[in-house]
Amino acid sequence: MSHSVEIDPKEAWNGGVSPFRLSYGKIFMWFFLISDALTFGGLLCAYGFIRHKYSDVWPKAENVFTHFPFVEQHIPLAYVGLMTFILIMSSVTMVLAVEAGHRNDKRGVLVWMFWTIIGGLAFVGSQAWEWYHFIVGTDVGALRMVWDPEVGNYVQKTIYGANMTVNEYGAPQFANFFFFITGFHGTHVFSGVVINFVIFMNVIMGTYERRGHYEMVEKVGLYWHFVDLVWVFVFTFFYLL
Amino acid sequence: MEFHDDYPEYEKMAHHDEAQGKKMRRTLWNVFWIMLIITVFELIIGFMAPGHGWSGTLWLKTLFITLTIAKAGFIVMAFMHLGHEVKFFKYTVLAPYTVFMLYCIFICLNEGTYSGKPANRTPIDQLLVKQQEDLRAGHGHQGGGHDAPAEHGAEHH
Numbered sequence: 001m002s003h004s005v006e007i008d009p010k011e012a013w014n015g016g017v018s019p020f021r022l023s024y025g026k027i028f029m030w031f032f033l034i035s036d037a038l039t040f041g042g043l044l045c046a047y048g049f050i051r052h053k054y055s056d057v058w059p060k061a062e063n064v065f066t067h068f069p070f071v072e073q074h075i076p077l078a079y080v081g082l083m084t085f086i087l088i089m090s091s092v093t094m095v096l097a098v099e100a101g102h103r104n105d106k107r108g109v110l111v112w113m114f115w116t117i118i119g120g121l122a123f124v125g126s127q128a129w130e131w132y133h134f135i136v137g138t139d140v141g142a143l144r145m146v147w148d149p150e151v152g153n154y155v156q157k158t159i160y161g162a163n164m165t166v167n168e169y170g171a172p173q174f175a176n177f178f179f180f181i182t183g184f185h186g187t188h189v190f191s192g193v194v195i196n197f198v199i200f201m202n203v204i205m206g207t208y209e210r211r212g213h214y215e216m217v218e219k220v221g222l223y224w225h226f227v228d229l230v231w232v233f234v235f236t237f238f239y240l241l
Numbered sequence: 242m243e244f245h246d247d248y249p250e251y252e253k254m255a256h257h258d259e260a261q262g263k264k265m266r267r268t269l270w271n272v273f274w275i276m277l278i279i280t281v282f283e284l285i286i287g288f289m290a291p292g293h294g295w296s297g298t299l300w301l302k303t304l305f306i307t308l309t310i311a312k313a314g315f316i317v318m319a320f321m322h323l324g325h326e327v328k329f330f331k332y333t334v335l336a337p338y339t340v341f342m343l344y345c346i347f348i349c350l351n352e353g354t355y356s357g358k359p360a361n362r363t364p365i366d367q368l369l370v371k372q373q374e375d376l377r378a379g380h381g382h383q384g385g386g387h388d389a390p391a392e393h394g395a396e397h398h
Contacts, residue, residue, distance in 0.1 A: 012329075020326070020329060021251060026251075037338060038341055041338075041342050042345060045346060045349045048353075049349045053357055053366075057369075060291075062290075062291060077288055081280065081281075088276055088280065089273075092320075095320045102256050103257065213253050213256070218255070221321075225316055225317075225320045225321045228320075229317065232313055233309060233313070236308075240283055
């Protein structure tokens with residue numbers, strides 16, 4: 001932050017120093033995140049396109065995701081609200097770990113990274129639970145037109161739950177995009193948890209204490225905040241709108 | 242590991258003492274509370290929307306997207322620390338992304354408007370839409386349970 005060596009902007013691009021005043025590792029973590037963000041942006045744009053096109057048969061999220069653990073009643077949006085809270089919370093613990101790293105406070109880094117990993121695991125578990133209820137569906141099911149290869153036409157069938165070809169709640173594309181985008185995001189969360197765990201072990205072994213700085217925690221923190229950032233958009237476009 | 246050159250140690254530039262850390266932690270927790278309040282507000286509005294007939298209205302969509310971009314700004318600027326980086330680096334990260342995403346959104350709206358027109362629908366699309374309409378008009382929902390999605394869809398059109 002303010003401690004950095006002051007560089008004259010006119011001199012900054014003459015070589016010998018980084019004009020961005022950042023290490024190459026952090027710069028390239030940012031560049032990786034831009035490319036990853038473009039992937040998610042493209043997916044969400046495609047989702048918006050298809051959703052607009054099939055808006056008359058598109059399911060409403062508040063009718064689909066109504067389950068909450070240990071509760072019999074159907075409460076729309078409550079569970080996904082909890083998931084969002086868990087992920088924002090783990091983002092805060094991550095940034096506190098980074099802050100502790102800037103003070104070379106090994107104990108602080110360990111405590112906050114531990115809670116970040118717990119938060120990440122809780123989120124992945126919640127997503128698995130959400131998928132389970134979406135795949136199983138309701139007890140009543142719903143009548144849908146399904147392609148029957150033997151008849152060679154669409155026939156009426158009662159459908160329970162959703163998979164890649166049929167969806168009880170409406171357009172099958174909703175299920176396709178839901179599985180793909182939340183699955184892609186869940187993969188990012190899972191890999192984030194794994195990377196966090198590796199860095200956590202390195203902190204325990206004192207790797208960064210010997211190195212004199214905890215920049216690796218900062219870099220993995222960037223990735224973790226990015227995962228939170230993507231979820232903010234997925235939450236809006238799948239559940240709220 | 243033993244590598245030295247004349248470059249400044251960029252990795253250690255963000256180091257600070259306990260007093261500054263305390264100030265930073267207060268800022269971070271404030272950002273957390275703002276984001277939590279925004280999320281709870283979004284959920285309350287989203288929960289109330291179907292009962293008040295707000296679902297799918299333009300102002301609701303605008304509100305949700307604005308709040309989402311506000312939250313994204315807090316994450317990128319405060320949590321990911323981009324707000325404190327050098328000006329050139331901010332633009333290096335944000336400018337290409339903004340340009341590509343605006344183009345992507347433009348092309349989606351443009352092509353979506355074209356392919357959404359009934360005359361431009363493919364035969365398969367026309368078939369699907371017609372079948373859904375027949376299904377709604379003729380048979381309705383089998384079980385008639387509390388969460389009959391086909392009927393919910395019909396109410397709003």
